[in-house]
Amino acid sequence: MLTVTRVVSFALVALALFAGIVQANVAARRAATNAERMARGLGPARPRKLYSASRTNAPRALPSGAPGTTQTGIIALYAAGTSPASGASPVAWMGQYQLAASSQLAFPYSFTQPSPSDAAVELNCVNDPGYRLGGMPNGPRSTAQLGPGNTVFVKFTQTGASTPAGATAGAFSSGKYSVGYAETTIFSIDDATGKITVKWGNPDFTIATQLYQIVYASNLYLTGDIPLFLAQTGANLEIIQSVDMYFIEPDPIIITGPF
Incomplete structure (x- = not known):
């Protein structure tokens, strides 16, 4: 035993x-x-995990299309210097009447792919035909000069106006959402990243430079001078945020609504 x-x-x-x-x-x-x-004649090693638990599906820029094709998506606002590719979360989205708190509440927009690809376009309201996203200055067109040292700022809003690139001709909006002058063909969209650059046409027929996109009081603004923007609006640095705009793929289900 x-x-x-x-x-x-x-x-x-x-x-x-x-x-x-x-x-x-x-x-x-x-x-x-x-x-x-x-x-040693072996194939590559199989990964231990087919996914990363910490990985998130970042919003993606729309794939570029041929000139003349229609692109439809939503607008996400990221803290200045960040982007969908960085894995950061958006600060907010463009909604129907003001900023939206989620992509499900974002308002869809469309544009016609231009040629060249960096040309300015209009962003049309998909769920509200005849209206588009425009920039409305806090004053008459004759004094709507944006840039460093200028007190003028622009609020992004829906408008029935339609102005050409460079705003060489005036147009006044009189619709459901706004009354006053607005420029509309001002958005240049990078077809690789989806980043939106604003090309604001000044009264002297120059394109404004050194512009900042500012989130304040549930709305998006454009200014060339942040200290003067604060002085004009009564805001302070603690309640504003500088952002970059990106045109991204919409969620499968988009439910529009207020912020």
Whole structure:
């Protein structure tokens, strides 16, 4: 009986040693780089996980289309310097009447792919035909000069106006959402990233430079001078945020609504 016990014990020890050797070999094979595996005639190692639990599906820019095609999406606002590609979350989205708190409440817009691709376009309201996203200055067209040292700022809003690129001709909006002058063909959309650049036409027929997009009081504004914007609106740095706009793919289900 003692002999049988010793034999069984020896067998268990041998099995444990064999299992340890197998595990070590498996670990060594896993640790080997794909280059080493290829040199030994093996295929690339299979990943241990097919997903990352910490990974999130970042919003994507719309794929570029041929000139003349229609692109439809939503507008996400990211803290200045961040983007969908950085994995950051949007600050807000453009809604129907003001900013929206989620992509499900975002208002869809469409534009016609221009040629060249960086030309200014209008962003049409998909769910409200005849209206589009425009920039309305806090004063008459004759003084709507944007840039450093200017007190003029622009509020983005829905408008029935339609102005050409550069705003060489005036147009007044008189619709459901706004009354006053607005420029509409002012959005240039990068067809690789979806980033929206605003090309505001000044009264002297120049395109404004050094512009900042500001989130304040549930609305989006454009200014060339942040300190003067604060002075004009009574806001302070603690309650505003500088953002970048991105035109991204819409969610499968878009429910429009107020902020």
